[in-house]
Amino acid sequence: MSLPKIFRVIIMGPPGSGKGTVSARIIKSFLLKHISSGDILRANINAKTELGLLMKSCIDQGQLVPDDVISRLILKDLRALENSSWLLDGFPRTVSQAEALEDAYSVDSVLNLNVPFQTIKERLTSRWTHFPSGRVYNIDFNPPKVPGLDDVTGEPLVQRDDDSPETVTRRLRSYETQTEPVLEFYRCKGVLQTFSGTETNKIWPHVEAFLHKKFPSIQQGVA
């Protein structure tokens, strides 16, 4: 009997393009394990691990953390998922990270959320996050049921230190210089699929249809 195929998917896009929001929808419909580099780094900061403390100032200033640190962290987590299909969110963000990933795994699909920077700037100042789970809310788009509290746990929501307008501008600049070349890397490999728009609710049906067609065997409920 042949083993079920493992699918490896990446979601990319500028900060605030909706990667976390779309990932949450994907894992409701598809059997993929979600790994978010930002959530992993914030968990380290919250737990005050040595690595978290070292990385905090980098993140707060809107800079990328060093390639070797993040590549080691993510590849360790991926090794633990050896027999599962996965959805990687926030990694790779540089060509060097993409090469480190490519050395270990071949990627089946890269979903690229192409959202204008002006739309992003407006969104991020009203983003509220539940750090332990990575769930995100937005005052206008998807407010929590009770203001300031996570829908599932009732715990307080916080605003990220790096969502201030000045830091967002810096993160968008680093996206242009360091992360856009990664799109080219995957375009050359023929696995890049771009979804453009200004609203997640309009982008999502296209992402969903694409995944249904490309990965029918990992839909939830398919044996």
Ligand SMILES: Nc1nc2c(ncn2[C@@H]2O[C@H](COP(=O)(O)OP(=O)(O)O)[C@@H](O)[C@H]2O)c(=O)[nH]1
């Ligand atoms: N107004 C608006 N906000 C959105 C939309 N999609 C996502 N958001 C919010 O924008 C912020 C950034 O989304 P997120 O998924 O965290 O983006 P990521 O940084 O790419 O992971 C969050 O506060 C989301 O709730 C949308 O279509 N409209």
Ligand SMILES: Nc1ncnc2c1ncn2[C@@H]1O[C@H](COP(=O)(O)OP(=O)(O)O)[C@@H](O)[C@H]1O
């Ligand atoms: N792959 C990565 N390489 C370097 N730094 C990263 C990476 N992933 C996350 N980070 C750091 O964590 C911050 C937050 O990442 P993330 O939660 O993915 O945010 P967003 O997509 O909203 O920008 C980034 O601005 C960066 O400082």
